[in-house]
Amino acid sequence: MSRAHDLAWCAGFFDGEGFVTIQKRNSKAKSGKRYESFYLRIGINHVAPEPLYEMQRVLGGTIRKQEESSVVGNRHARHRWQMSCTQAADALIQMMPYFRNKTAAAEIGLKLQETMQSHKKLVSEELSEYRYSLQQSLQTLNKQD
Numbered sequence: 001m002s003r004a005h006d007l008a009w010c011a012g013f014f015d016g017e018g019f020v021t022i023q024k025r026n027s028k029a030k031s032g033k034r035y036e037s038f039y040l041r042i043g044i045n046h047v048a049p050e051p052l053y054e055m056q057r058v059l060g061g062t063i064r065k066q067e068e069s070s071v072v073g074n075r076h077a078r079h080r081w082q083m084s085c086t087q088a089a090d091a092l093i094q095m096m097p098y099f100r101n102k103t104a105a106a107e108i109g110l111k112l113q114e115t116m117q118s119h120k121k122l123v124s125e126e127l128s129e130y131r132y133s134l135q136q137s138l139q140t141l142n143k144q145d
Helices: 003-017 050-059 085-098 103-114 125-144
Strands: 018-028 034-046 062-065 079-084
Touching (some): 003 018, 003 050, 003 085, 018 103, 034 050, 034 085, 034 103, 034 125, 050 079, 050 085
Antiparallel strands (some): 018 034, 034 079, 062 079
16 A cells, blocks of 8 residues: 555544644642643544554554553543654644544644754743643544534
8 A cells, every 4th residue: 555545544544533632731840840741642442443543553653552441430541642752743744634623633732742842941921821722622633523
């Protein structure tokens, strides 16, 4: 199969089963001051691991199995394929031409990733508020999905 076919398959599977989120991370500096940051995360939760291995083969990422002790009732343990930050943005860019449902969510995630610097440093209050607004926009959009 060609790369285009692989990406179209991944995009179709991701369109139906995947998620795009902006995660918030709280951290504490040695000085005791607390900081808030955001990062892009994409993934798919699925009972059958085989399609997730195909996602990993084409795009990379990691796969983890849910702990059996956390499975509720008669449900099956799920597997999760996921990526974050630059790797997630690269995967979204590759899949976007084939999306039917996730285009708007991917665009918001990519806007967040565009604000990231390659080295750690404090960001302005304005940039932090912009990132927060992107997170809120994506949460609203995801509630409709």
